[in-house]
Amino acid sequence: MNRGLKRFWVVVATATVLCVLSTLAGAAMVSTDQAIDQGVADQDRARVQAFLDREDAREQLKSLGVDDLVAKDRVAGLTDGEVHALAQKLDMLPAGGELNNRQIIAVVLIVVLVVLLI
DSSP states (O other): OHHHHHHHHHHHHHHHHHHHHHOOOOOOOOOOOHHHHHOOOOOOHHHHHHHHHSSHHHHHHHHHHHOOHHHHHHTTTSHHHHHHHHHHHHHHHHHOOOOOOOHHHHHHHEEEEHHOOO
């Protein structure tokens, strides 16, 4: 009798655990749009991280007093929409950078000197 009672409580305990765990687990269908959006978000996040890995970007961050690891942590904490907006801004940046007034004057002076020497 004792053995039968022990087996009964094991079955009850197992059934209870299975019932509780089955309500915690859930699955849902993922639409194609959601899967593509996640892929785009991952690509955008990788592009921003690659930008932060560049030496010139790290130097600029250091000159502004921002540690590159802190910047990477903050990018990791951004939402997908924020990362997408940041990646779009990175895409709009000029590839070679822009010349400021001092650099333009220096280029003009060098051209004038070369013309005068020839």
